[in-house]
Amino acid sequence: MNAVQGTSRDAVPARPADVALKVLVAGGFGAGKTTLVGAVSEIRPLRTEERLSEVGEAVDDTGGVEGKTTTTVAMDFGRITIRSGLSLYLFGTPGQDRFWFLWDDLSEGALGAVVLADTRRLPECFPAVDYFERRALPFVVAVNCFPGSRSYGADEVARALDLERGTPVVLCDARDRDSGKEVLVRLVEHAGRLHTARQPSPVG
Numbered sequence: 001m002n003a004v005q006g007t008s009r010d011a012v013p014a015r016p017a018d019v020a021l022k023v024l025v026a027g028g029f030g031a032g033k034t035t036l037v038g039a040v041s042e043i044r045p046l047r048t049e050e051r052l053s054e055v056g057e058a059v060d061d062t063g064g065v066e067g068k069t070t071t072t073v074a075m076d077f078g079r080i081t082i083r084s085g086l087s088l089y090l091f092g093t094p095g096q097d098r099f100w101f102l103w104d105d106l107s108e109g110a111l112g113a114v115v116l117a118d119t120r121r122l123p124e125c126f127p128a129v130d131y132f133e134r135r136a137l138p139f140v141v142a143v144n145c146f147p148g149s150r151s152y153g154a155d156e157v158a159r160a161l162d163l164e165r166g167t168p169v170v171l172c173d174a175r176d177r178d179s180g181k182e183v184l185v186r187l188v189e190h191a192g193r194l195h196t197a198r199q200p201s202p203v204g
Contacts, residue, residue, distance in 0.1 A: 018085050022109055023187065025076070025092040026131075027116030028124020032144040032174035033092040034076050036116065040180040041078025041090065075106060080181065088184055093128075103131060112138035112191040114183055116174065119143060119152050122160055129161055138191035140168040142183045 025033045038045045076092030091106050107113070113132050117125045125141070132139040143157055152160075154169035163169070168190050173179045 018087070020087045020089055021111040021188070023088045023090050023184065024107055024110050024113035025090055025116065026103075026113050026128040028118065028121055028128070030121070031116040031118045031125065033116055036114070036142075036174040036180050037076040037078040037090050037092045039175055039177050040080045040184065042081060043079050046077040075102065080184065082181070082185060082188060088188070107135070107137065110137060112140075112187050114187055115139050115141045117141050117143045117157060117161070118146060118149075119157070120146065120149050122157070126161070129163065133164060138187070138194045140170060140183065140187045140190055142170050142172045142174075144174045145171055
């Protein structure tokens, strides 16, 4: 009897296994993908940025983002702990269409994606929205509120992008860690709901 009591008293509850999930951060050229990954990452982010060249000016539309001097040519990478036992690995995708061949590899095994939208150049995020909708990969649209740009509500952006019903649209500041983290929490919650809804109902 004493042995049984001792075993019960001394037992240490098992710690849930740590979970690491892969998330993409996508959107158009200059929407703030690198900024978001850098703002929320708890490690020094990996960046593959190169300076914009005169050759690139012929193919990169810099209208509205004339002050941008660099661009991602492969990916950005960062990590954030959402809560104890749950971390997200963030992969920022390149925005220009000539680098889209990288997206298939980057999206392999991903939980979902954040599509950053710049209301000054809203059409720039259409390709990312189409990409994730075609692959049924959960995503949220995060409207990056740039200083001096016109403010739009989430419903207005959802209608302008013709999003599928239920796709979350959130307003954010890609420079602010708490704001970026809230976007990621919304994505995890949204992806979890979709995953549950897609599970087959138990027989009987």
